[in-house]
Amino acid sequence: MNAAVPLEIEELTTDYGAIRAVDGVTLAVNEGSVTAVLGANGAGKTSLLRTISGLERASAGRVRLYGEEILGVAVEDIVRLGLAHVPEGRGVITELSTEENLRLGGLWRGADSAALSEMYELFPPLRERRTQLAGSLSGGERQMLSIGRALMSAPRVLLLDEPSLGLAPIVSAQIMQLVRHLAAERGLAVLLVEQNARSALAIADRGIVLNLGRVVADDAAAVVAADEGLRQAYLGF
Amino acid sequence: MTRFIDLTLNGISTGAVYAAVALALVLIWRATRIVNFAQGGMLMITTFIASDVISSTGSYWLGFAVALASGLVLGAVVERVLIRRVEGGPPLNAVIVALGLLILLEAAAGMIWGNTPRSFPPAFSIRGYEVGGTRLLFAPNDTFTVLVVFAVAGALAVLFRYTALGLKMRASALAPEVARLQGVRVGRMFTLGWALAALVGSLAGLLVAPSVFVGPNQFDPILIFGFTAAVLGGLDSPPGAVVGGILLGLVLSYVSGYEGASLVTLAALVVLIAVLMIRPGGLFSTSRERRV
Numbered sequence: 001m002n003a004a005v006p007l008e009i010e011e012l013t014t015d016y017g018a019i020r021a022v023d024g025v026t027l028a029v030n031e032g033s034v035t036a037v038l039g040a041n042g043a044g045k046t047s048l049l050r051t052i053s054g055l056e057r058a059s060a061g062r063v064r065l066y067g068e069e070i071l072g073v074a075v076e077d078i079v080r081l082g083l084a085h086v087p088e089g090r091g092v093i094t095e096l097s098t099e100e101n102l103r104l105g106g107l108w109r110g111a112d113s114a115a116l117s118e119m120y121e122l123f124p125p126l127r128e129r130r131t132q133l134a135g136s137l138s139g140g141e142r143q144m145l146s147i148g149r150a151l152m153s154a155p156r157v158l159l160l161d162e163p164s165l166g167l168a169p170i171v172s173a174q175i176m177q178l179v180r181h182l183a184a185e186r187g188l189a190v191l192l193v194e195q196n197a198r199s200a201l202a203i204a205d206r207g208i209v210l211n212l213g214r215v216v217a218d219d220a221a222a223v224v225a226a227d228e229g230l231r232q233a234y235l236g237f
Numbered sequence: 238m239t240r241f242i243d244l245t246l247n248g249i250s251t252g253a254v255y256a257a258v259a260l261a262l263v264l265i266w267r268a269t270r271i272v273n274f275a276q277g278g279m280l281m282i283t284t285f286i287a288s289d290v291i292s293s294t295g296s297y298w299l300g301f302a303v304a305l306a307s308g309l310v311l312g313a314v315v316e317r318v319l320i321r322r323v324e325g326g327p328p329l330n331a332v333i334v335a336l337g338l339l340i341l342l343e344a345a346a347g348m349i350w351g352n353t354p355r356s357f358p359p360a361f362s363i364r365g366y367e368v369g370g371t372r373l374l375f376a377p378n379d380t381f382t383v384l385v386v387f388a389v390a391g392a393l394a395v396l397f398r399y400t401a402l403g404l405k406m407r408a409s410a411l412a413p414e415v416a417r418l419q420g421v422r423v424g425r426m427f428t429l430g431w432a433l434a435a436l437v438g439s440l441a442g443l444l445v446a447p448s449v450f451v452g453p454n455q456f457d458p459i460l461i462f463g464f465t466a467a468v469l470g471g472l473d474s475p476p477g478a479v480v481g482g483i484l485l486g487l488v489l490s491y492v493s494g495y496e497g498a499s500l501v502t503l504a505a506l507v508v509l510i511a512v513l514m515i516r517p518g519g520l521f522s523t524s525r526e527r528r529v
Contacts, residue, residue: 109420
């Protein structure tokens with residue numbers, strides 16, 4: 001109900017047939033902060049993001065973007081309201097060039113070449129590969145491209161689904177620092193889904209642990225990271 | 238030697254028509270991963286419309302324009318009304334819907350315009366050019382055919398490669414969900430893809446109608462040749478469709494000239510089977526290798 005809060009979720013529930021993937025999740029993400037959503041495979045993390053961005057239909061609950069209800073709004077319109085979703089598996093279109101992938105993210109708002117240059121400054125490796133097919137990029141570069149493409153839409157809320165998946169530890173750490181930087185410098189509200197709980201909590205402000213679609217913990221990241229019981233039961237570190 | 242030149246020129250001209258049909262099939266395949274078996278029926282309808290407009294107004298070019306416009310509309314309507322329901326479902330559903338539409342269109346055409354094929358005027362003279370006292374098997378109308386097909390193929394290449402709309406269409410075809418997350422109205426892009434394809438198809442109908450006549454079933458062989466050309470070039474690739482069309486036109490022209498016209502359809506099927514066995518991705522396809 002608060003127009004100052006970028007993303008508010010209340011009692012959100014998503015069903016796949018008889019399976020309840022997201023079960024009454026409530027959370028909020030503030031401006032300039034990173035909220036990490038953690039949990040084992042199948043805990044409902046990806047389903048949660050997909051429901052927020054409209055890719056899956058919610059069975060119940062509310063999702064508000066700066067106080068405006070967005071459940072039921074079409075996927076392609078939600079991005080126009082300021083929410084960008086970087087899907088799992090990076091979601092770059094491998095048959096398009098690096099630059100085409102980037103441009104795609106800003107087409108709906110007529111983003112100009114200045115926006116493109118800004119992305120190349122943020123991600124210098126992409127500039128060198130601008131004409132290459134995205135399929136030829138390394139895992140880390142693809143993740144940069146995927147995040148850069150989302151930023152091309154000038155979002156205020158960013159959903160990131162497992163950005164460190166399949167990356168070497170050092171690259172994964174770079175991506176996590178970048179996420180921290182985006183929240184701090186650009187004031188983005190970031191909802192970060194991660195399997196790699198330790199590195200996500202290291203850069204997050206808040207940690208939320210999901211199990212079987214339910215929130216089992218919601219606290220400051222440092223508190224979650226220090227909770228021996230949570231770590232052993234759900235986080236695996 | 239003159240015979241060889243004649244057959245080559247003739248092959249290029251008929252190949253251009255196959256290329257246009259192949260382009261129509263490729264556009265739809267790229268947009269929605271559906272082989273549009275109804276394409277022959279759709280271009281038959283638009284060519285009948287052209288025939289009516291030409292005979293009632295006396296203007297070839299008015300009929301030409303009306304056929305292209307009605308192709309655009311027909312393609313969009315077919316996608317919106319029929320195809321949308323089977324998009325993303327099992328491929329067989331789409332095939333059955335397309336075949337059903339073909340039968341429906343051919344039956345409807347028979348009821349509206351009758352089953353007797355009627356003649357159709359060419360855009361330009363079909364008297365072959367005279368070179369050094371001999372008349373070539375290539376006329377001003379063939380020049381027009383080749384030029385217009387190449388112009389359309391070139392325009393499509395520019396659309397896809399250099400425009401924002403083309404980028405949106407390609408993204409929608411390659412990764413619909415990712416495209417939607419970028420704010421692309423994917424459904425609209427699919428409709429546009431079908432509309433453009435049907436426009437190119439109706440152009441093919443206009444170009445080929447003078448030689449095959451207009452009737453409910455007159456365009457069936459063209460669809461087979463166009464399909465072969467599309468497979469030859471790789472169903473994914475518009476330049477491949479053009480090259481495939483020209484290559485097939487040449488092969489069939491040589492077969493027809495040196496072996497006999499009765500072997501043409503058989504030769505086309507042999508080419509189709511050979512491509513599917515030796516290089517199922519077509520000459521220009523790279524995506525199949527990449528998909529693995």
